[in-house]
Amino acid sequence: MATLTADRKRALRTELEGMLGRGAVLSDPDELLVYESDGLTLFRALADFVVFPQSAEHVSAVVKLAHREGLPFVARGAGTGLSGGCLPAEGGIVLSLMRMNRVLEVDYDNQLAVVEPGLVNLHLSWKVGPKGYYYAPDPSSQQACTIGGNIANNSGGPHTLKYGVTTNHVLGLEVVMPDGEIVWLGGKTRESQGYDLIGVFVGSEGTFGIATKIVVRILKKPQAVKTVLAVFDEVDQASAAVSEIIARGLVPAAVEMIDQLTIGAVEDAFGCGYPRDAAAALLVELDGLAIGIETQAERIVAACRDSGAREVRTAKDEAERQLLWKGRKSAFGAYGRVSPAYMVMDGVIPRTRLPYVLRRVNEIVDAHGLRVGNVFHAGDGNLHPNILYDPRKPGEEARVVAAGAEIMKVCAEVGGSISGEHGIGLEKADFMPFIFSAADLALMQRLKHAFNPQGLCNPGKVFPTRKSCGEAGAVAYRPHAIEEQGLAQRF
Amino acid sequence: MAHTPLTLRGLSVEGVNQCVHCGLCLAYCPTFSELGTEMDSPRGRIFMIKALAEGRMSLTDPAVEHLSLCLDCRACETACPSGVPYGRLIEAAKAEIERQRPGGAVRRAFRWLNFGVLLGHPKMLRAAAAGLRLYQASGLQALVRRSGLVSRLPGTLSAWEALLPSLPRAVDRAPLPAHIPAEGERRGRVALLTGCVQSVVFGAHNRATARILAKNGYELVVPQAQGCCGALNAHGGDHARALSMAKETIGVFEAARADAVVVNTSGCGAHMKAYGALLADDPAWAGRARRFAAGVQDISELLAKAPLRGPLRPAPMTVTYHDPCHVVHGQKIRKEPRQLLAQVPGLTLVELPEADWCCGSAGIYNLTQPEMAARLLARKVGHVESTGAQAVVTANPGCILQIQQGLRERGRDVAVLHLVEILEKAYGG
Ligand SMILES: Cc1cc2nc3c(=O)[nH]c(=O)nc-3n(C[C@H](O)[C@H](O)[C@H](O)COP(=O)(O)OP(=O)(O)OC[C@H]3O[C@@H](n4cnc5c(N)ncnc54)[C@H](O)[C@@H]3O)c2cc1C
Ligand code: SF4
Ligand code: SF4
Numbered sequence: 055m056a057t058l059t060a061d062r063k064r065a066l067r068t069e070l071e072g073m074l075g076r077g078a079v080l081s082d083p084d085e086l087l088v089y090e091s092d093g094l095t096l097f098r099a100l101a102d103f104v105v106f107p108q109s110a111e112h113v114s115a116v117v118k119l120a121h122r123e124g125l126p127f128v129a130r131g132a133g134t135g136l137s138g139g140c141l142p143a144e145g146g147i148v149l150s151l152m153r154m155n156r157v158l159e160v161d162y163d164n165q166l167a168v169v170e171p172g173l174v175n176l177h178l179s180w181k182v183g184p185k186g187y188y189y190a191p192d193p194s195s196q197q198a199c200t201i202g203g204n205i206a207n208n209s210g211g212p213h214t215l216k217y218g219v220t221t222n223h224v225l226g227l228e229v230v231m232p233d234g235e236i237v238w239l240g241g242k243t244r245e246s247q248g249y250d251l252i253g254v255f256v257g258s259e260g261t262f263g264i265a266t267k268i269v270v271r272i273l274k275k276p277q278a279v280k281t282v283l284a285v286f287d288e289v290d291q292a293s294a295a296v297s298e299i300i301a302r303g304l305v306p307a308a309v310e311m312i313d314q315l316t317i318g319a320v321e322d323a324f325g326c327g328y329p330r331d332a333a334a335a336l337l338v339e340l341d342g343l344a345i346g347i348e349t350q351a352e353r354i355v356a357a358c359r360d361s362g363a364r365e366v367r368t369a370k371d372e373a374e375r376q377l378l379w380k381g382r383k384s385a386f387g388a389y390g391r392v393s394p395a396y397m398v399m400d401g402v403i404p405r406t407r408l409p410y411v412l413r414r415v416n417e418i419v420d421a422h423g424l425r426v427g428n429v430f431h432a433g434d435g436n437l438h439p440n441i442l443y444d445p446r447k448p449g450e451e452a453r454v455v456a457a458g459a460e461i462m463k464v465c466a467e468v469g470g471s472i473s474g475e476h477g478i479g480l481e482k483a484d485f486m487p488f489i490f491s492a493a494d495l496a497l498m499q500r501l502k503h504a505f506n507p508q509g510l511c512n513p514g515k516v517f518p519t520r521k522s523c524g525e526a527g528a529v530a531y532r533p534h535a536i537e538e539q540g541l542a543q544r545f
Numbered sequence: 546m547a548h549t550p551l552t553l554r555g556l557s558v559e560g561v562n563q564c565v566h567c568g569l570c571l572a573y574c575p576t577f578s579e580l581g582t583e584m585d586s587p588r589g590r591i592f593m594i595k596a597l598a599e600g601r602m603s604l605t606d607p608a609v610e611h612l613s614l615c616l617d618c619r620a621c622e623t624a625c626p627s628g629v630p631y632g633r634l635i636e637a638a639k640a641e642i643e644r645q646r647p648g649g650a651v652r653r654a655f656r657w658l659n660f661g662v663l664l665g666h667p668k669m670l671r672a673a674a675a676g677l678r679l680y681q682a683s684g685l686q687a688l689v690r691r692s693g694l695v696s697r698l699p700g701t702l703s704a705w706e707a708l709l710p711s712l713p714r715a716v717d718r719a720p721l722p723a724h725i726p727a728e729g730e731r732r733g734r735v736a737l738l739t740g741c742v743q744s745v746v747f748g749a750h751n752r753a754t755a756r757i758l759a760k761n762g763y764e765l766v767v768p769q770a771q772g773c774c775g776a777l778n779a780h781g782g783d784h785a786r787a788l789s790m791a792k793e794t795i796g797v798f799e800a801a802r803a804d805a806v807v808v809n810t811s812g813c814g815a816h817m818k819a820y821g822a823l824l825a826d827d828p829a830w831a832g833r834a835r836r837f838a839a840g841v842q843d844i845s846e847l848l849a850k851a852p853l854r855g856p857l858r859p860a861p862m863t864v865t866y867h868d869p870c871h872v873v874h875g876q877k878i879r880k881e882p883r884q885l886l887a888q889v890p891g892l893t894l895v896e897l898p899e900a901d902w903c904c905g906s907a908g909i910y911n912l913t914q915p916e917m918a919a920r921l922l923a924r925k926v927g928h929v930e931s932t933g934a935q936a937v938v939t940a941n942p943g944c945i946l947q948i949q950q951g952l953r954e955r956g957r958d959v960a961v962l963h964l965v966e967i968l969e970k971a972y973g974g
Contacts, residue, residue: 080582082607087596088589095566106581133583134568152581172581174572197624198571323626387567390627394562446562 057145058102058125066123070105070147073115078153080104089130089148090141093195093386096397096451097138097480101148104130108153110228110236110266117264118234120147120510128512129264131172131203134195136398137479139207139259143514149264151202157181158267166225166242167272171202171265178270187272190217193475194383205265208257210475212308212339212382215433217273219475221256226269229255232262232511242269254501259477260512262505276307276341280351281375284336284358285329285365289313292334293408295361296432299338300405302357304350308339309433310382316427316440319388326381327374329365336363336432337382385429386440393425393442397454400476401465405435414464415439422457424450436474437465462488478516486518551598554644554784556637560630561595564588570621575903576614579920584611587621587631594638604645612638614917616910617780618870618903623877632815632875633822636779643782719748725755725765729854732762735847736803738774738794738817739767740810740942747942753969754809754844760972761854763847766801776816779823780908791820792830795837806837809844809965811941812908815875817841843872845940845964849881852888857971859891864967865934866894867925867948868901869941882940882964889971897937898928906947918947926951929959936960938967 058066063081070079080086081103090098102125107113120127126146133140142148151172159168162185169178175196179188192211193199199209205227210219217223226240239251246252255262286292296309312320312335317328328335336358340350355366369375389396403411412428419426419441430438441457443450462472466488473482486495499517503509551558570587571577577586584593590612596602615635622631721739735758739751758765775790794817798806808814818841824834866886872878879901886894905911905921925948929937937948940963949961 082605084593084596084602084605085582085584085607085611087602088583088592091566093567132568132571134571150581150583152577155581177572195567195569197573198568320626323628384569384626387565387569387626390563390565390567390625390629393565395565 063102066119067103069119070103070116073119074105074107074112078106078108089133089150092130092133092135092138092140094136094138094397094481095395095445096454097141099138099141099143100145101142102145104148104150106150106153110230113149113151113230113264113266114234114236116147116149117230117232117511121233121508124508124510126510126513129171129202129206129260131200131206132174132195132198134199135203135207135479136400136476137207137473137481139477139479139512139515140203141480143480143512146510151200151264154266155200160272161242162187162272164242165272165274166269168242168267168269169201171200171205171268173201175199175201175204178272182272183275186275188275189223189270190273191220191223194386196383201268201270202265205256205268206258206260207475207477210431210434210436212310212337212379212431214431214436214475215309216305216307216341221253223271224252224256224268225271226267227252227255227265228267229263229265232506232508236266240269257477258502258505259479259516261502261515263511276343278342278344278347279307279375280340280347281369281378282336282338282340282351282354282358283328283367283369283378284338284355284363285332286334286336286362287332287364288362289334289412290409291362292336293412293432295336295358295363296408297405298357298361299354300433302353304340304353304357306338306354306433307341308337309431310337311335311428311430311432312337312382312385313428315392315425316385316388316429319391319427320381320385322391323384323388324377324380326377328378328381332364334428337378382429385427386438389427389440389442392427393444395445396427396440396442397458398438398440398476399458399461400473400482401437401439401462401470402472402474403435403437403465403468403470405432407468407470408432408435411437411464411468411470415461418457418460418464422453424453424457431474434474435470459485480515483514483516484518486516551595553594553598553637554640556633556640556784558594558598558634558637560634561591561598563627563629564591564595564625565627566592567627569626570624573620573624575616575618575620575921576917579917582611585614587625587629590615590638591629591631591634594634597638597641604642609642609646612642614914616870616903616905616907616917616921618907619874620870620901620903623874623901632819636782636784639780639782640784641782643784720769721751721755721767723767723769725759725767727762727764728759729762731764732851733804734764734766734802735805735807735842736766736768736798736801738798738806738808738810738813739771740774740808740813747945747963750809750942750963750965753963753965753974754807756974757844757848757965757968757972758807761848761851766803768797768801771797774813774817776812777908779816780812788823788827791817791823791834795820795830795833798837799833804840805847806841807844807847808841809940809963810943811843811869811871811875812943814841814843815871818876843876843878843881843940845872845881845885846876846878848968849884853885853968857888857890858973860889860967860970861891862935863893863895863933864936864938864962865897865929865932866900867897867904867929867937867939867944869939869944870901870903870907872940873901882938885964885968886938889967892967892971895932895934897932897934899924900928904944904947904951906941906943908943911947922947922951926955926957930955930957934959936962936967938962938964940964 067081126144130140130148130150154170155172156170193209204220208220240246358366425442427440441454443454462485472485583589619632775787779787821835821838824830904925905918911918945961952959
């Protein structure tokens with residue numbers, strides 16, 4: 055990409071300020087530096103501008119300008135992403151949506167809310183909470199991440215096990231397309247006619263356009279909730295308990311595993327009540343009707359005990375329950391107590407392979423002379439090995455990347471996937487060939503091309519870079535000259 | 546491998562390496578919530594402090610602006626799972642700013658007025674207070690406020706103007722006696738920090754504190770030689786004077802031979818509890834500072850150790866509680882004030898939305914950053930109105946002045962009281 059001359063940059067800045075107002079455009083190098091990473095500091099990229107639109111019209115105007123100038127652009131929510139998704143990989147404009155954070159409408163009768171993309175996930179539940187409702191998708195970062203970012207990554211959370219991921223909760227989207235046009239996908243009803251374009255857009259990692267309004271479902275809070283903590287002396291026992299719970303036909307809302315290293319970090323952080331000497335703990339939550347929940351809880355307790363749990367207890371009140379969840383949800387952040395940086399992996403595996411894969415993860419990380427902490431959505435088989443490292447030590451970053459690649463290979467080998475919920479972004483782009491054939495990738499490229507023909511909207515993400523895709527033989531989709539003239543279409 | 550420790554102005558900022566960039570603190574930062582800019586977030590500021598210490602960034606105008614806009618409210622410390630010692634990092638950054646950018650003449654004069662002379666010298670502050678009182682009593686203040694002249698004063702001056710409290714009469718400003726005996730069975734001997742500003746402006750708080758302590762069986766000593774604890778100097782980047790003030794304070798209170806040092810202003814309490822860290826590198830003082838710091842207690846912390854001694858009179862009213870930043874985030878005291886209020890018969894406590902968010906007072910922030918302070922105050926006052934409470938209870942003079950001003954501007958007849966004032970009422974005061 056050609057870099058902007060100083061003159062051009064000044065002129066563009068003036069134009070952007072004209073559109074968005076003063077105080078809504080950053081171009082000072084020191085200020086841009088702060089935007090070089092998201093939650094994964096392993097990757098860094100500098101933008102030419104960071105702008106702060108306040109409406110779909112603002113977003114559209116900026117996108118049109120980028121389109122005219124051939125400048126890449128990318129949406130950014132809270133920047134809690136863990137795959138470098140919101141980084142301006144090829145420079146250009148970052149559209150920070152943090153000033154579009156209103157709840158525009160709540161329709162309790164129809165159980166939906168219309169929100170702006172920069173709204174913090176948890177703030178929606180706070181807003182509708184007093185009336186007995188909540189927004190179900192609950193990424194552990196929900197106190198900070200935005201609904202727009204959730205849409206892009208199709209984010210999950212502990213309660214995904216029962217309630218599904220973001221896409222199951224989105225009814226409609228107002229989107230600024232990569233050429234600046236404002237369109238609606240879906241609407242306020244459960245089913246819309248035609249293709250399920252919501253299903254296509256959600257999870258497209260900001261490469262299909264920028265969502266500017268989002269219609270989401272809100273759910274009634276469950277009548278009753280029970281939270282069980284099971285403590286194990288061996289990780290294998292905890293893994294076995296996960297399979298046992300599901301095998302007995304129980305459907306918990308969440309089954310989370312947290313290992314010893316991670317327990318230590320969160321106990322240091324907030325003193326949440328996890329026993330530090332446990333090899334692993336499971337946090338199992340049941341919710342639903344009050345009737346029958348006790349019996350279900352007893353069956354969970356039994357399944358854990360039969361798998362070798364040394365202690366199983368139920369949170370005695372809401373305060374204890376909240377504290378256990380606080381520990382679980384702050385785990386990534388708490389790694390700062392044991393290491394100056396970490397890289398979290400996001401592999402998905404068949405649940406039954408948990409014991410094998412966790413052992414392999416440890417072996418791989420050991421072999422690279424690194425440490426790993428595990429805290430993850432065990433019920434979904436969505437692993438999060440967090441490889442701890444010190445970026446100041448020469449060579450460590452490279453070892454982390456190598457270990458990460460090996461772990462992803464293991465996940466792919468056992469029939470799993472390289473990302474459960476954090477997205478491919480920059481981080482996993484080169485690993486796509488582990489699970490997709492060249493033909494798969496080419497087809498996906500064509501889909502992207504349909505939305506984003508110029509490739510200016512969040513470039514450099516999801517697909518392998520040319521140097522690595524050579525080996526998998528994937529070639530970026532390029533329209534033929536006659537297609538460009540509208541004389542032919544390829545299907 | 547050994548690393549060169551990161552420092553700014555000789556103060557360690559190694560704590561930056563504890564930040565893993567997770568962003569979990571973002572939505573709890575008032576300035577980030579208002580502006581949405583990463584440079585005005587904890588994560589962004591830590592990043593800048595790190596970049597400054599590493600020499601990747603220099604103190605350009607924008608950097609100074611973003612770091613100065615930090616309230617030092619430390620809400621980010623409460624939110625951060627990683628335990629980043631944010632307060633210490635921003636203090637070091639402010640000290641560096643102070644070194645590189647001593648500021649324009651007006652600001653220097655302002656600083657001198659605040660830190661150098663008045664705060665360190667209660668007598669001069671009392672004289673200044675008399676001046677303020679005269680200004681109010683003469684009706685000049687009302688005239689100035691009505692005339693619209695205020696809006697033409699430079700930004701910080703008009704903020705000053707609006708904040709002027711209604712001063713108590715001279716009798717209320719008189720210093721407390723050096724010794725006040727306990728009533729009933731004696732529980733212990735405590736020393737009171739009377740504070741520099743509030744001993745003049747809020748003499749009533751100290752009087753109420755003394756009375757409640759006596760009722761609850763504490764013998765009280767009030768060291769007469771005490772000065773300022775140095776909190777404002779440390780937060781404002783005047784590290785050298787902060788150190789000497791800390792040493793003086795330690796000396797004065799050691800001589801009082803009390804079981805605890807009781808504080809009723811949040812900034813002073815949080816700062817004195819951190820003396821251990823402040824003086825850690827001074828071998829002659831490190832041990833003394835640590836011991837002193839361990840004995841410092843906020844008034845609510847001390848009182849909540851046991852049920853309040855009765856009899857307590859009913860105070861039938863609805864109140865809401867605002868957590869001062871340096872009580873709730875700086876000292877992690879959240880339950881205690883609420884527990885104490887719950888013991889007052891007839892009193893109804895409604896939770897304030899965003900109770901633990903900064904009101905914009907933040908030491909002298911409302912004077913140096915009037916615009917952001919006003920935004921945060923509006924947010925706070927809006928929440929107070931939503932509770933329908935008859936009074937706001939809090940535990941820090943700065944917050945009281947600030948919230949009072951906000952309510953006055955909105956024409957609201959809602960009292961703003963220190964926790965000790967409401968407890969004193971219950972004791973029939
Ligand atoms: C401590 C921690 C815990 C986490 N736990 C979970 C978890 O349990 N489950 C989970 O799924 N993830 C988790 N994550 C990852 C991350 O929080 C999610 O991916 C989240 O959805 C990102 O939201 P964000 O607002 O921070 O988006 P960003 O990081 O700013 O952006 C993420 C992607 O979204 C795109 N984007 C942002 N807004 C829009 C928009 N309006 N339109 C189109 N594209 C947009 C960006 O371009 C980028 O590609 C965690 C992260 C952290 C740091
Ligand atoms: S300060 Fe703490 S919470 Fe904030 S980004 Fe850093 S580690 Fe995360
Ligand atoms: S101290 Fe307060 S204003 Fe400053 S970064 Fe932390 S939360 Fe934000």
